[in-house]
Amino acid sequence: MRLTTTININAPVEVVWACIEEPEKILQWVEGAVEHRYLAPAEDGTKIGRQFEQKLKQGKDVVTFIGTVTHCEEPQHFAFHIPSPAYSSDAHFRLTSLRSDLTQVFYSIDVELHTLKAKIVGFLFRLPLTFFVPKQLRRLKQLAESLVAKDIDQTKE
Numbered sequence: 001m002r003l004t005t006t007i008n009i010n011a012p013v014e015v016v017w018a019c020i021e022e023p024e025k026i027l028q029w030v031e032g033a034v035e036h037r038y039l040a041p042a043e044d045g046t047k048i049g050r051q052f053e054q055k056l057k058q059g060k061d062v063v064t065f066i067g068t069v070t071h072c073e074e075p076q077h078f079a080f081h082i083p084s085p086a087y088s089s090d091a092h093f094r095l096t097s098l099r100s101d102l103t104q105v106f107y108s109i110d111v112e113l114h115t116l117k118a119k120i121v122g123f124l125f126r127l128p129l130t131f132f133v134p135k136q137l138r139r140l141k142q143l144a145e146s147l148v149a150k151d152i153d154q155t156k157e
Helices: 013-021 023-029 116-156
Strands: 002-009 033-038 051-058 061-073 077-083 087-099 102-113
Touching: 002 116, 013 023, 013 077, 013 087, 013 102, 013 116, 023 033, 023 116, 102 116
Parallel strands: none
Antiparallel strands: 002 102, 033 051, 051 061, 061 077, 077 087, 087 102
8 A cells, every 4th residue: 555645845955854854853743653763873874774663652552663764865865664563664755855945745655564454454544544644744844844933033033
C-alpha cells in the first residue's frame, strides 16, 4: 500500500529539513510521538544506516519502533525503514526549494502488510490513513512556518 502527498511550506528548505531530521522537532509535529532518538551518533558524517528509536502513543499504549535511515541527502531527500512483525514501512521526504522562503515536500510511504490480521486492518484503515498522511504534513508545515515566524519576531526585537 502506497500513500503520497505533496505540500508547500512557507519556510526555507533548511528549516523544513531540520523539522524532518532533528528529534526534538520531530516530537513537535509527529502525532503521538513521545520519544524519538538516534541510537548512535552519525559515524564519519554519514547518516545512512543510522538507527533510531521512536515511541508512539497508540490509543492507551506506547509502542516502540526501531527504524533505520535509508537515505540522507541533505536537504533534498530523507528516508527511513521501520520493520515490525505485522508490517513494515518505507517513508521518503523529498524537498524542493521553490524559493528561498518556500519549500515543496513530496512525501510517500510504502506499507507492506505481513500478517493476515495486518492485511485486514490495513484494508479497513486505508481510507482513514489517506486523511492521516496529509494531516501529518500539515502539522509539519505548521511547525516549520512557526519556527520562521519566531525567527522573524526575534529579529525585530
